[in-house]
Amino acid sequence: MRFASLGSGSRGNATLVEADGTRVLVDCGFSCAETEKRLARLALDPRDIDAVLVTHEHSDHIAGVARFSRRFGVPVWMTAGTEAMHQGGELAAWHCFSSHEVFAIGALEVRPFPVPHDAREPCQFVFSDGAVRLGVLTDAGSVSLHMVQALERLDALLLECNHDTGMLSSGPYPPALKDRVGGRFGHLSNDQAADLLIKIDTRKLQHLVAAHLSDKNNHPSLARQALCAALGCAMADICVADQEAGLAWRSINAA
Numbered sequence: 001m002r003f004a005s006l007g008s009g010s011r012g013n014a015t016l017v018e019a020d021g022t023r024v025l026v027d028c029g030f031s032c033a034e035t036e037k038r039l040a041r042l043a044l045d046p047r048d049i050d051a052v053l054v055t056h057e058h059s060d061h062i063a064g065v066a067r068f069s070r071r072f073g074v075p076v077w078m079t080a081g082t083e084a085m086h087q088g089g090e091l092a093a094w095h096c097f098s099s100h101e102v103f104a105i106g107a108l109e110v111r112p113f114p115v116p117h118d119a120r121e122p123c124q125f126v127f128s129d130g131a132v133r134l135g136v137l138t139d140a141g142s143v144s145l146h147m148v149q150a151l152e153r154l155d156a157l158l159l160e161c162n163h164d165t166g167m168l169s170s171g172p173y174p175p176a177l178k179d180r181v182g183g184r185f186g187h188l189s190n191d192q193a194a195d196l197l198i199k200i201d202t203r204k205l206q207h208l209v210a211a212h213l214s215d216k217n218n219h220p221s222l223a224r225q226a227l228c229a230a231l232g233c234a235m236a237d238i239c240v241a242d243q244e245a246g247l248a249w250r251s252i253n254a255a
Contacts, residue, residue, distance in 0.1 A: 001017070001018065001019040001127070001128075001129045001131070001132050001134060001251075001252045002017075002018050002019075002249050002250060002251040002252060003015065003016060003017045003018070003127075003134055003156065003158070003249070003250055003252070004016045004042050004246065004247055004248060004249045004250065005158070005209070005211070005241040005242075005246040005247035006025075006030065006035065006038040006039065006041075006042075006246045007029075007030065007038060007241075007242070007243050007244060007245075007246045008138070008211040008212050008213070008241035008242070008243060008246065008247070009060075009212060009213060009214070009215060009242075009243030010060055010212075010214060010215070010243075011029075011060060011243055012029035012030040012034070012060055012063070012243070013027045013029040013060055013061050013138070013212065014026070014027050014028050014029060014030060014035065014038070015027065015136055015158060015241075016039075016042065016044075017108065017127050017134060017136075019106075019107045019108050019127075019129035020106070020107035020129060021106070021107065022050055022105060022106030022107040022108050023044070023048055023049050023050055024049070024050060024051045024052070024053055024105055024108060024110075024127075025049050025051070025052045025053070025074075026052075026053050026055065026125060026136055027052075027053070027054060027055055027061040027062065027065075028052050028054075028061075028062070028063070028064040028065045028068050029059065029060040029061045029062065029063050029064065030063065030064050031063065031064050031067075032064050032067040032068050032071055034064070035064050035068055038246060041246070042248070042249060046068065046071070046072040046074070047072055047073075049072070049074050050074070050075075050105060050106055051074065051075050051076070051077055051095075051105050052065055052068065052069060052074055052075070052076045052077070053076075053077045053078070053105075053110065053125065054076060054077065054078035054082055054086075055082075055122060055123055055124055055125075055138070055139060056082055056117060056119035056120070056121070056122035056123070056139060057082050057085040057086055057119055057120060058119060058139070061139070062082075062086065065086075065091070066086075066089040066090065066091055067089070069091040069092045069093075070089070070090065070091065070092055072092075073092045074092060075091075075092060075093035075094070075095060076091045076092070076093065076094050076095070077094075077095045077096075077097055077105070077110075078094070078095075078096070078097070079096065079097060079098070079099055079112075079120075079121040079123060080096050080121065081119075081120035081121025082119070082120055082121050082122070083096065084120060085119070085120045097110075097112060098112075099112045099113060099114040099121065099123035100112075100113075100114070107129055108127055108128070108129060109127065109128040109129070109130070110125055110126075110127060111125065111126040111127070111128070111150070112124070112125050113125070113126070113146060113147060113150040114146065115137070115139065115140035115144070115147060116140055116141050116142050116144060116184055116185050117139045117140055117141060117185055117186070118141070118180065118185040118186065119139075122139060122140075124136055124137045124138065124139075124140070124147075126150055126151065126154070131254035132155040132156070132252040132253070132254055133153070133154050133155050133156075134154065134155065134156045134157070134158070134252060135150070135151045135154045135156070135157040135158070135159075136157075136158045137151065137157070137158070137159050137160055137188075137196075138158070138159075138160035138162075138187075138188075138211050138212040139160065139187060139212065140160065140187070140188055141183055141184045141185040141186040141187060141188070142184040142185075142188075142192070143188070143192060143195065143196045143199070147196070148196065148199045148200055151196070151200050152200050152201050153200075153201045153203070153204055154200075154202075154204065154205060155204050155205065155206050155207075155252045155253075156205065156206055156207035156208075156209075156250065156252045157205060157207070157208055157209070158209040158211050158241065159188075159193050159196070159197075159208065159209065159210060159211060159227075160187060160188040160193060160210075160211055160212045161188065161189070161190045161193045161210040161211065161212070161213055161218065161223035161226065161227070162181065162186075162187035162188055162189065162212050162213065162214050162217070162218065163181060163182070163187060163189050163190070163214045163217035163218045164189065164190050164217060164218050164219070164222045164223075165182065165189050165190075165191060167216075167217045167218060167219075167222075168181060168182055168189070168214075168217040171216055171217045172216060173216070173217070181214075181217070187212065187214075190218065190222055190223050190225075190226035190227075191226060193210070193223075193226065193227060193230075194226040194227055194229060194230035195230070197227065197230040197231060198230050202231060204255070205231075206252055206253065207239065207250050207252065208227060208231070208237070208238055208239070209238075209239045209240065209241050209247060209250070210223040210224065210227060210238060210239070210240045210241070211240075211241040212241075213240065213241075213243075215243060220240045221235075223238075223240065224238045224240070
């Protein structure tokens with residue numbers, strides 16, 4: 001199994017997961033043309049995508065979903081609550097899933113789990129090909145016991161490090177937005193991400209990727225420092241999914 005990012009941040013998000021010829025896109029927060037261009041950087045055509053999975057209805061995750069689905073005939077999977085808030089137009093096909101039930105798309109087992117975020121029915125995912133497990137967690141304002149249980153003994157994890165609390169506090173956002181981002185239904189800080197790592201079993205972890213970094217309230221070095229302190233690893237061991245460059249393919253090897 002392998003994964004990559006088309007881009008991660010407040011201006012658009014999309015993550016690729018691939019196993020045995022099955023390829024899914026987690027969110028599509030870029031325009032259709034931009035998504036196509038970013039897929040080409042990873043040597044993929046839009047018609048190579050078997051499904052789009054939507055985490056929630058915020059525009060930086062869903063802006064390009066409807067047009068991408070219609071133009072390339074790609075089915076979309078989302079919770080009933082997310083679909084109810086979806087304003088992007090008709091889809092080529094829509095599948096509803098429960099955030100508490102496992103399902104499969106081709107060679108990929110998809111295990112969704114609910115997260116505390118200010119959306120209608122948000123979720124994140126753990127993917128498996130039967131040999132390794134990849135967790136994707138962004139857009140959560142706090143860490144629940146359910147999240148900890150879902151993310152145990154992963155082989156790879158893409159983890160939100162949205163903001164540094166000091167930078168958010170002294171940064172340019174108005175007070176209401178600071179409260180929203182830093183609140184329990186907002187986004188994980190570097191310290192919250194590090195605390196989550198301490199709570200889970202990370203002994204199998206091959207890849208750790210910091211994601212959804214704010215360009216105004218964080219810096220890659222601060223995210224890396226926090227995660228390294230939690231894992232006791234070197235800074236070079238932590239990757240960052242960039243807003244513009246995304247993240248190149250990372251392969252997850254079975255033991």
